[in-house]
Structures are given as C-alpha cells and as structure tokens.
Amino acid sequence: MIRFALTLATLLAALPAWAEVRIQQVTSPGGITAWLVEEHSIPFTALEIGFQGGTSLDAPGKRGAIYLMTALLEEGAADRDARAFAREVEGLAASFGYEASDDSVDISARFLTENRDQAVDLLRSSIHQPRFDQDAVDRVRAQVLSGLASDLKDPRDIGARAFEAMAFGDHPYGSDGKGTIESVTALTRDDILAAHRGVFARDRMFVSAVGDITPEELGRLADELLGDLPATGAPLPPKADVTIAGGVTVIPFDTPQSVAVFGQKGIDRDDPDFFAAYVFNQILGAGGFESRLMTEVREKRGLTYGVYSYLAPKDLASVYMGSVASGNATMAEAVKVIREEWQKLADKGVTEKELADAKTYLTGAYPLRFDSNAHIAEILAGMQMQRLPPDYITNRNDYVNAVTLDDANRVARELLDPSNLHFNVVGRPDGLETTAGN
Amino acid sequence: MRRIFTPLAALLLLAAPVLADEAVTTFTLDNGMMVVVVEDHRAPVVQQMVWYRAGSADEPVGESGVAHFLEHLLFKGTDTMAPGELSATVAANGGNDNAFTSYDYTAYFQRVAADRLGLMMKMESDRMVNLRLSEPDIVTERNVILEERNQRTDNDPRALFGEQMNAVQYLNHRYGTPVIGWRHEMEELSLEDALSFYHTYYAPNNAILVVSGDVQPGDVKALAEQYYGPLPANPDLPPRYRTQEPPQTAARRLTFKDARVAQPYVSRSYLAPERNPGEQQQAAALTLLAELLGGGTTSFLTEKLQFDTQTAVYSGAFYSGTSLDKTTFDLLVVPAPGVSLQQAEDAMDEALAAFLEKGVDAGMLDRIKMQLRAAQIYERDAVSSIGNRYGRALAVGLTVEDVQNWPDVLQAVTADDIMAAARAVFRPESSVTGWLMRGTEDTQ
16 A cells, blocks of 8 residues: 555656757857747846856966956946946846856846846946946955855865865865955955956857847847957866875864765766766765665664765866765764765665666656746756757756666766765764874 | 936836736635645646644744654655655655745645646645654654754854844744754654644644646646545634733843854844734835845945945845744844944944934835836746745735735835834834854953
C-alpha cells in the first residue's frame, strides 16, 4: 500500500511539463545579436545583458575595482547625480540591477512598455556615462568595506575564502572579487574608470530579452543601448590550476556551530562526461531531502539542518564543492559521514533506481525554471555565455536521459576523489584537527 | 531633471489591461476550507500551498518552537505514506516541495507540472489528518531543528540581537518569542507536544488552499472537493485569542555585545498597528511612511544620514502590516567609520524630528504610488507571489475583499494620513532602541 502511490507517480512522470520557449535570434541593424522570447501578455520587458570576464578582469593590485565600479553604475550618470538618477528610475517604475561575479558583470533590467524609451535612455547613460563622482565612490566604498569587515567574522565566508585561496592560489579565483579591506581602501577614481573600460566591450557581450517587445524594437534598442561600446575589453586571465590536497584545515573561530566548506577538483561544463557527473551529484548531494548526504547526515543522524554538494564549473576552472554546518560537538561525525558517502559512491556507484529517480526529477524540474520573463531572460543570457545553442533547451533533457548507469558509475569512479577531498572547517569542532601537510 | 515622465506614465498605467487580481478566483468548501486559485497559463506549471492559521504565536506557553517542529514532522509519514515519501514522490514527478512557519501561520507547498495537481492534493490532504509519528522521529528531528537554530540564530549575532529586541518589544504578546523557539524549550519538545498542536489546529476549517499556475478554477474545485472535501471540520477549533499588549509606558533600551560583531549598528522598533479586516488605512499609511523614510536612495533618512552628512553607511525603515496582532515599525542605522552609536542614534532622532517638521515630499509620494501601480503589472510575471499574498493575508484573518482593496487603499493615502500615522507610531514609550556592539566596545 505504502509503495503504491510512488510507483504510480513514477509511471506518470514520463511526460514532463513543457512550455515551448520560442527563441528568436535577433541581429540588430548595427550587428548586435540578441536572443528574444516574445511574450506580449504582460506590458513589460525583462532585459538581461552579460559581459563575460567579471571580477576576474581586475588589474593586478586592484582587487575589488570591478565590483566597486559595478556598484557605482546606479550612483549617477550623465547630468544626473545619484539621487536624481534614482528618482528618475522610480518615476518610471523601472528597475535596473548591476551585479559583478567571478565570470561576468550582469545587468538585469525591467521596464514597462509604456515608458520603454525613457527607461532605455536612463539605462544607457548608466552604462556609457557613469559619473563615478568622488563622493559616490567614497560612500559606496564605505558600504563595501563594511561588508568586507562583516565577512571576516562570518564562518561561512571565512570558510569559502579559505577554500578559494587553497584551490586557486594566485589566480583571481583565489581571492574575493569584492577585494580586501586594504585593496578597496587604496582604489582611486582612475582605477574605477579603468575597470569600466575593461569590462564594457562588445566582444564578449550577451543580450537577451523576454516580454512585450518585437524583434525590430529589440534590434533598435540594442543598437541604442550598446552600439557605441568599444569593440574589445581587457584580456581574460588564463585558466586556473586547481590544486587541492585531501585533508582537513581547522580555522579556529568562537561560535557554537562549525561550518565546513569542502571540495575537490571538478569537471568542465563542456566535458562530454559533464551530464553523467551532474546526474550522480543529484543523487549524492544536490537533491532536496532525497540526496544521500541529506539522508545520512540529516534524516538519519540529525547532525545538520542542511548539507549539499554541487558542481561549480567556472569559465577558467572547475571545482566540486559542498557545505555543511553542524554543532561543534558533532561536526567531526558529519565530516566522517560525508567522506564515507564520497568513498561509497566512488567505489560502488549508484543504483538503477537512484539513476531513474534522479533523471525523472532533473527532467521534470528543468521546465519549472522557465516560469517568468525575468528567469527566462537570465537563463538565455547564461546559455549564450556558455556558448550553448538555442535548441539546447529542447535537447537538454535528452542529454540527461542519455546518461547510462555505466556512464554515471564510471564518471563517479573517475571524478570522485576521496583522498583529495579537503574540508575547511571554521569553528571549534571537537575531535577535528588540521591534518599534516597543509 | 525631467519631471514630466512621472505624471505621463501614471496616466498611461491607469489604462493598463488585466490587473493581477482579475486572474484570481476564490471559494470555500463545505467543510470550511478556503480556496484561492490564481491563473497563469503561460507555462504548464502549478504551485499548491496549504496555509494553516496556526503559527508560533499560537503555541502553548513553555513549548516555544512546537509549530515549527511540527512543520518538520509533517514530512515524516502517514498511515499510507512512509517517512519522506511525500517529498520523494514530488521529486519523482520533477517537482520541489518545502514548508515554512511564522508567527501567525504555517504553510506547505509543492511546485510541479500542472497535471500532477491531483496527486499533490491527495498527499497534502492525507497529512492534514493522518500523520503518524514515532519516538525516533522526534529525537532525530529535534536535533535537526536545534541545528537549524544554530545556523539561523546562534551563529549570527545580528539574529541574536534581533531576538532580544523582539523579546523586549512585546511585554505580554507571543510575538516576543522567536518562531524557531528558545533553545531550552526546544530541547524538551515531545511527541505529545507536537501531536497536541497538530490535533488542535490542523483541520480543513483552519486551512487555506492556494493554487497558482496553469489551472482552471473549475478543475481545482473538483479536485479540492475530491481530496479535501471529505475531511471533517474540527468543531473544537479554538478561537485565536492571544494575550495582548498592555499599554506600553516606558521606552526601553538594550545593548548586545558579541565578539563576532564586525559592524555595529543602532536598531529602533516601535509597536505599530497592523492591517485589520475592513480597516487597512493606517497600515497603508505606515507602508508608505516606511518607503518615504527609508525605502532607498531617495528616502529621507538616506538623504539626511548618507548624503547631507556622512553619518551612516546604510539606513533603512521597515514595516509590514500583514499580521494578526500588533506589529512593529523598524528603523536601522549603520554608522560610518568614526561615528559612534550614540552619534548615529542622535542623528536618526534628529532626522525623524526633521521629517515630522517638514512633512511629505509630494514628488516622492507620487513616485512611490507609481511603483505600487506598476507592481501589479510586474506581479503577473510571478503568480506564485500573488498566491503568497492571498495566503498570508487570509491566514492572518483578512478577507479576500481586503486583499483586493489593498492596492486602492494604498493609492488613496494622502500626505496628511502619512503624517498622522507617523505621529501616532513614533511614541518613545512604545519603542525599543538597541545597540549591536563589538565584544570589546565600551557603551560610550
């Protein structure tokens, strides 16, 4: 009786929900390509513009310049100072988001059809003519510094920074893109201007739009908004060497619950075995309550509120990471159980049933991501940045379903490397010590 | 500065087609279960939520955290479902599920392909009445919620500080007790405590079903009648009487020191009225007041503390009126380097006084109202947030009519209403002022 519902459900699950995402590839009169999904039922447009490179383009000694520059884009442009710019955006009920991460600077805009031209005009000025007024630089810098000081006392941030430094060394990935207190304090307005020149260029720009806009309108918009950007930006840094040796590093910090950030080398997004890894990681630690890590560490033993593992394929290096938080008295046991699960999956692989369940989940959950204009625009910009074709959306579930038990278990054996899995533990964990060789 | 766009845009917006609420259908089952359906046919996806009008503020004294503990235990199994089977079934159908608990409600939800709604209802209605728990479930899951408290609260001095602020704000009401519970009471929560809360509050006449996505109201009604309809109403459902606040007559202050604090700040809360059925004007005025005072770059506090002077690196004002009983209006000032907490607090009070003196900036009020109107358009891109809005409001005793009137009530607020609400809410006697400090800092 108990199993009946589940069996029935599994049979039903063969046909995932699917809304056709009809992507048009638009080329503007000025030669800018953009992906568009027309959706005229709601009178607004979500626009996403990604500039590949991100904070990894920071010049030597200028760590944090691109992050600060990005935060300053909304702090005044052309003839409007910070407050005049904000008032104008509010009056249009538009919203502009500017975000810098390791591999890209992303602009997410949302504006009503009825005042689209004015909104685009404002957005354009923030990209082309940001003022970087000294008072704005100082004001926003103080906010960044306040955040950095807080990060230094947050066990999760401490653990993440330690892991990055260990895995990527001197590569930009090895340090926080927000910079350090020292580097951000030293940044000048000229550094911000240089960061701006380095990021905004047409050679690695990706545009998508979803909403109440036609291909012709989008073409004109793209030209007006982006056509005058320079052809090339700052050179991308080289690929990073990932060097992770197994073991434990304890970073002493007085707090009741230890936080562990763990990981090993990963697998690239364009590796032919990527989907096999993606599917077995679903079983190991990406699932909700069903993953092996959640079952063993939380459901059976009550050692944590959450434990996760995830593939982190970045543009210039790939790692396989995870995190867990557990009381100081129980963290050692949590680490032991995670190591055992890592080893067990490498040695014995997954079962047919686990594989089938993971595929059903992944293929069923994929269409659920396409649930709003804003989400779809974001996904389309991300796909372009990863050089995926528009029909990837149609084929993606086939890639998942093509993973065989042999594939999953072979890749698990090859990728999972328990002897080179490293835990950075922040806290006062009983019975855990930094291992030799660190 | 081009002012012309604002009135022009506002005019055009009034002509906008189909507002969000027009996609909403509501009805009530014979057993008293309310149902809200929000249609969005752009993608074949559905979200089911069941909201119970029971949260941490409904818990018996001494059992803090039991509402949230029970939320966790609801994933453990029923007569016909094994522990974890509900979530596993949702996942096997490519969906996601989770739950959350607040002061006034507990809610469970699944997002899944629209043709699986019946299966979701079958399982959700099952655990409304057929929960089966064992002693080992209790022990393990209690450790999980203690680790959750560690993660959310005990590992974060800002959360610990907020917990103390709330405890001091409420002299007699349960909102002064954290939703997750006080640790010493969580450690003692038992199987009987959880089941007692369950049997008292989990029943169709205390629940609201919210279905949003690619569904037809008629189909939802048929399914709801099939799965939830047969469940009997609980005739003994207790009325929601909670101990109420006495008059607050003394301004309170506290300092919280922790070695893990890197960035000190000043926090101020005032006891504030909430939205009530048919009576939402004051809450609407306070909603706009929070925007005017501390809603972003153009707000009054930001102007005074971050632009005219460099007193603060951040300032803000916060208010949410969707609450069963009295809520709070909150202010936050994060001082700039070299500015003491006393100086930051003084500057905040001077800015408040200046605001009460100067009154509302008409241009800013127009812009805020424009954004609120536009929000109704943008919200149609995320129908689950419309569903959340209904679920939350109905769970705190508001009506469908209140929810649908709310945008108009907001638009009708005048500058005078806002100033009257401000003068009424900023009573020192009903305030708490807190300083979050580094472990080594003197209280100056």
